[in-house]
Amino acid sequence: MNANLVGIAIIDIVFFTLLVLTAVAIIRQRSLFAVAMLSGVFSLLSAGLFVTLDAMDVAFTEAAVGAGISTVLMLGTLALTDKDETKPKRSALLPLLVCFIAGAALVYGTLDMPPFGAADNPVQTHVAPEYLERTPTDIGIPNVVAAVLASYRGFDTLGEVVVVFAALVAVLLMLGTTGRPANKRNKE
Structure with missing residues (x-):
């Protein structure tokens, strides 16, 4: 395997690990201010991951909307509400079950997708070659x-x-x- 690909894979693993750790920290927090800040961190980490995937437009959008506007709106909302989360009165079993079923349906929906990055994927053979060919002369x-x-x-x-x-x-x-x-x- 190419050393460059190994380096990129290591960076992706680090980003995914940090995303999981941040998500766990968000779940365990009771301070809504900490949740707002960690959500901004999560968005910045997501933007960094999108950069490693060469999706700069998505990375810019995630950084601007996810880390920027969303964090400001959450902080603005905190100015109008309590600072700490109240303990739920009901069991979290039903929402957890709904999330598990939705996640399983999403994973099931991806099982028949073509392999990531394969040259014969429809996205690589349909419109992309025409864009790559025409962009220098058209634009x-x-x-x-x-x-x-x-x-x-x-x-x-x-x-x-x-x-x-x-x-x-x-x-x-x-x-x-x-x-x-x-x-x-x-x-x-």
């Missing part, structure tokens, strides 16, 4: 991913940005104030 920039997102799929990318912006506005409206100062609102 004139060396980054094919940026060319696809900004030009070939420009309206789709615009739609995604509008959806993210609309979600941000909706969350800000839900967290919005009634026009009264915060200290008067909390006393009522």
Whole structure:
């Protein structure tokens, strides 16, 4: 095996290990502030993993939305709520069972997928060769991913940005104030 591939595999294993440790830490926390901070760390680790997979566009989105906007919104929400999680009154068995069934269904859905990175995968043989061939002459920039997102799929990318912006506005409206100062609102 190539030494470069071994190095990348080691980096991927380190990222996955850190992601699992962060997820376990999030589950065990009762302080909502710590959960918000660890969620930001989880998003940054995910962005780093996406970089090792050469998915820079997804990494930028994860870093901006996951670690940036989501963390700010969670901290804003914490300003309006309690700082600690309350103990659940019911058993966690049913939600755990639902998560297990959903996870099993997702794993089952991936069993018939083609091998990751294989040259004969549909994603490698359908549209990708045409994009790789036409991008230098059609767009004139060396980054094919940026060319696809900004030009070939420009309206789709615009739609995604509008959806993210609309979600941000909706969350800000839900967290919005009634026009009264915060200290008067909390006393009522």
